[in-house]
Amino acid sequence: METEKRLEKLLDITDGSICPNCLGRKFSDILPGPGNVKRAESLIETFKLKKSTVECKICKGILEDLEKTADYVEEKIKKLNLEFSTILVGSRLPENLLSADEKINEILNIEVESIKKEINRELGKILKKRFNCGVDFENPDIVVKVDFRKSKPRVWIQINPLFIEGRYRKLVRGIPQTKWPCRECKGRGCPRCNFTGKMYPTSVEELVAEPALKATQGSRSKFHGAGREDVDVRMLGRGRPFVLEIKEPKIRKINLKKISDEINKSAKGKIQVLDLKFSNRNRKVEIKTSSSYKIYKAKVKLKDKIEPSALEKLKSLNLIKQRTPKRVAHRRADKIRKRRVIDIRWNIIDSRTFEVILKTEGGLYIKELISGDDGRTKPSVSEILNTSAECIELDVLEVG
Ligand SMILES: [Zn+2]
Ligand SMILES: [Zn+2]
Known part of the structure; x- marks a missing residue:
């Protein structure tokens, strides 16, 4: 009985100009499917309705024209020459169409699926079949956006980024991690940078990204290091x-x-990448959260000669209070951070030079731990050995 009453009202509101999708959708809460068209068919049969032949008053024909809309999408995708395996569809509809649809639900006092959801899903189904791809709500390769506010739908394709993760080793000094624009010209090119626009000829980022950009035909890349x-x-x-x-x-x-082979061949002697694998957006954030510990090897030069036994004092280095170093003060807030030295070992090279292997909490500035940074880092190697100390070479051995 409820069905019949609702149907009567609905046909009254729309003058019978209603497409099977819109008809079925208004009964999606009480009639079995699957699908709104199936629901509409069973209503048409039960109540001996005439199928409407004029434009649907609810969706204005959008739902019946979805194959044609899919043609526009296909055209666009082919033009871009895209390769993808998952999609998601989003749409924009005229405001008055949305409000009229909601108004009907109010009059009938029902809660059914929105017209937008149905359009997105149905277009998604058509595209899924045409491109033999999957629908992904979380991480689609591409997002198809259709604007139905003009008489001819307009299509945009958003190509989502591809994430690749791995680890890099930097085998030589003098290479920054990311591309470093020239300080003088800010990247435009000037005599100082030899018109390269860069402070350094290359970077880990460029060495890694170039082969990957070429293979994917991406527009640009971003490098996120731990x-x-x-x-x-x-x-x-x-x-x-x-x-x-x-x-x-x-x-x-x-x-x-x-x-990976290409990178390691072209960057031979400079950098090396290991264990490349496909990754995702979440990992990009995860790897940025500071690491739990790091292991360094530092070569230390002292001003005064020192007895080997005096180096035993290094073992007292534990909790380090470190005020933001002078050399990074221009880009970091001035504050005091506390980090621990977890382990320290050393090898004597000569009476004024030794090498330390340090295991520390992430975020400790090693060069300043050695020099003391004019008292800004306390205690320091320089302070406990009671002589000026300088880090003349530094290697990171492990990022934990
Ligand atoms: Zn309709
Ligand atoms: Zn320059």
Whole structure:
């Protein structure tokens, strides 16, 4: 009985100009499916209705024209020459169409699926079939956006980034982690940078990204490292984790083994990448949260000669209070951080030079731990050995 009453009202409101999708949708809470068209068919049969032949008053024909809309989408995707395996559809509809649809629900006092949801889903189904791809609500490769506010739907394709993660080793000093624009010209090119626009000829980022950009035909890339080392510091051991984000890739099914080989060949002697694998947006955030510990190897030069036994004092280094170092003060807030030295060992090279292997909590500035940074880092190697100390070489051995 409820069905019949609702149907009568609905046909009254729409003058019978209603498409099967809109008709079925208004009964999605009480009639079995699957699908709104199926619901409409059973209503048409039960109540001996005439199928409407004029434009649907609720969706204005959008739902019946979805195949045509899919043609526009297909045209666009083919023009972009995209390769993808998952999509998501989003749409914009005229305001008055949305409010009229809601108004009907109010009059009938029902709660059923919104027209927008149905359009997105139904168009998604058509595209899924045409492109033999999946629908992904969380991380789709591409998002198809259709604007139905003009008589001819307009289509946009948002190509989501591709994430690749791995670890890098930096085998030589003098390479920054990311591309460093020239200080003088801010990247435009000037005599100082030899018209390269860069402070350094290359960077870990560029060495890693170039082969990946070429293979994916991406528009640009972003490099996310699990922390960074200074330009003059090597990154050895098992390497530092990173996530490479490729923006607007046209190709996603790339051979990472091949890319890895290409990077390692072209960057031979400079950097090396290990264990490349496909990753996701969450990992990009995860790897940035500071690491639990780090292991360093530092070569220390002292001003005064020292007895080997005096180095035993190094064992007293534990909790370090570190005011933001002078050399980074221009870009970091001035504050005091406390970090621990977890372990320290040393090898004597000569009476004024030794090498330390340090295991510390992440975020401790090592060069300043050694020099003391004019009293800004306390205690320091310089302070406890009672002579000026300088870190002349630094390598990161492990990022834990
Ligand atoms: Zn309709
Ligand atoms: Zn310049």
